[in-house]
Amino acid sequence: MSEIRLEGGFVTRVVRVGDTVRRAPAERSGFVHALLEHLREHAWPGAPRFLGLDDQGREVLSFLPGHVAWRPEDAIAARTLDALRGVARLVRELHDLTAGTPLAGASEVVCHNDPSPKNTVYRDSGAGPLPVAFVDWDLAAPGERIHDLAHACWQYLDLGPGWTDAVAAGETLREIADAYGPGAYEDPADLVDTVLWWQDRCRRGIEEEAERGRPAMIRLRETGVVREIEEAHAWTLHHREALLRGLRR
Structure with missing residues (x-):
């Protein structure tokens, strides 16, 4: 699927692929992934869902419309x-x-x-x-x-x-x-x-x-x-x- 660069990324390049967002993992990505999973378990809509890594090693997150x-x-x-x-x-x-x-x-x-x-x-x-x-x-x-x-x-x-x-x-x-x-x-x-x-x-x-x-x-x-x-x-x-x-x- 085609990648669309999302505007506003001042530090990290972020792209949209379909209904997902892809970005390079950060230094403390393990903690962030655990946090996002915790928020998902509580069905909190205020954060994207962590969906794993793609074949380029990038984080795959759910796209939040808005x-x-x-x-x-x-x-x-x-x-x-x-x-x-x-x-x-x-x-x-x-x-x-x-x-x-x-x-x-x-x-x-x-x-x-x-x-x-x-x-x-x-x-x-x-x-x-x-x-x-x-x-x-x-x-x-x-x-x-x-x-x-x-x-x-x-x-x-x-x-x-x-x-x-x-x-x-x-x-x-x-x-x-x-x-x-x-x-x-x-x-x-x-x-x-x-x-x-x-x-x-x-x-x-x-x-x-x-x-x-x-x-x-x-x-x-x-x-x-x-x-x-x-x-x-x-x-x-x-x-x-x-x-x-x-x-x-």
Whole structure:
């Protein structure tokens, strides 16, 4: 069958073959395959199914119909309160399905570790796109609930200089946190500080891997992603108190 390259793959080349998706296995693919099997056993529709390896050694995953919001304009269109609440509920479902399992180990849950519009499948509800599943599980690992929640707050809201009203941004953070429900953190400051932690960690990670010669990370650095993350971190740090005012309203 013919292969159709899927757009939006910033790190890994991904192709569609019929009703399947093919991609090269990641470094921790064994863990990811076990996680996807666990989610399949619980009939969770928020992730693709792992179907094995093809004759080229590529992962074979089920194709999830819908639209991945990998373009900036698509991410903005999906930034409705209903869509943001839907993301929070998907993250909560993932966490609740993995809490206390061997996959989570000594951690609270298994985290996706990269929930973002470019890794989310949306479908039109008739009143706008709503999230139905996450893709690109390469970074999934045991972690804490607040890690995925904070990453989602950063990525889906695009926290950074694009916001002119930090208090309003904080109020939207609260909408996401409320949709996720209790148990991720005790103090709203923990959520904002974890956003800052993610921004710093991602910037350093790209720079370190680029210095090691990893082509995908070099491309990200050359296209200005490191600069964008630095600007987002500076904005979040500068507006930390305003974000907290919005979160605590």
